[in-house]
Amino acid sequence: MGRATREWLSYGFAPAGPQRVEVGGAFLELVEGDAPDVEKPLLNHLGVLVDEAAPAQELGVEVADVVDAPNTFAVFVWGPDRVKLEYVEHKATFSLR
Numbered sequence: 697m698g699r700a701t702r703e704w705l706s707y708g709f710a711p712a713g714p715q716r717v718e719v720g721g722a723f724l725e726l727v728e729g730d731a732p733d734v735e736k737p738l739l740n741h742l743g744v745l746v747d748e749a750a751p752a753q754e755l756g757v758e759v760a761d762v763v764d765a766p767n768t769f770a771v772f773v774w775g776p777d778r779v780k781l782e783y784v785e786h787k788a789t790f791s792l793r
Contacts, residue, residue: 700726703776707755708744719744741772741780752783767791 697714704724709717715726724742731737746752752771753759760780761772767790775781 698726698728700728700776707757707773707775707781741782742775743770743782743784746783746785749783749785 697711701711701715701717704717704726705711709719709724712718712723715728717724717726749769749771752773753762755773758774759771760774761770763770763772767787768784769787770782770784772780772782
């Protein structure tokens with residue numbers, strides 16, 4: 697298991713292979729390489745739907761932002777290799793209609 701894979705485990709992900717982690721039935725495949733430093737990256741964050749987002753503030757990691765919107769509450773943290781991870785919960789008022 698690589699360094700990045702091990703680091704994602706402390707963010708609530710489970711191991712799913714040497715370079716792969718899993719959360720809620722979704723997989724994140726980790727590929728080693730050099731990413732260019734650009735102002736507007738193609739992927740700016742990963743989102744994970746959770747029952748309660750507030751505990752993400754207690755993970756002991758750097759919180760990037762907290763957003764309390766009308767229908768959602770989200771905590772953004774800086775994950776491994778400065779990938780922003782969003783823990784988002786739907787409030788009772790949330791609806792797709």
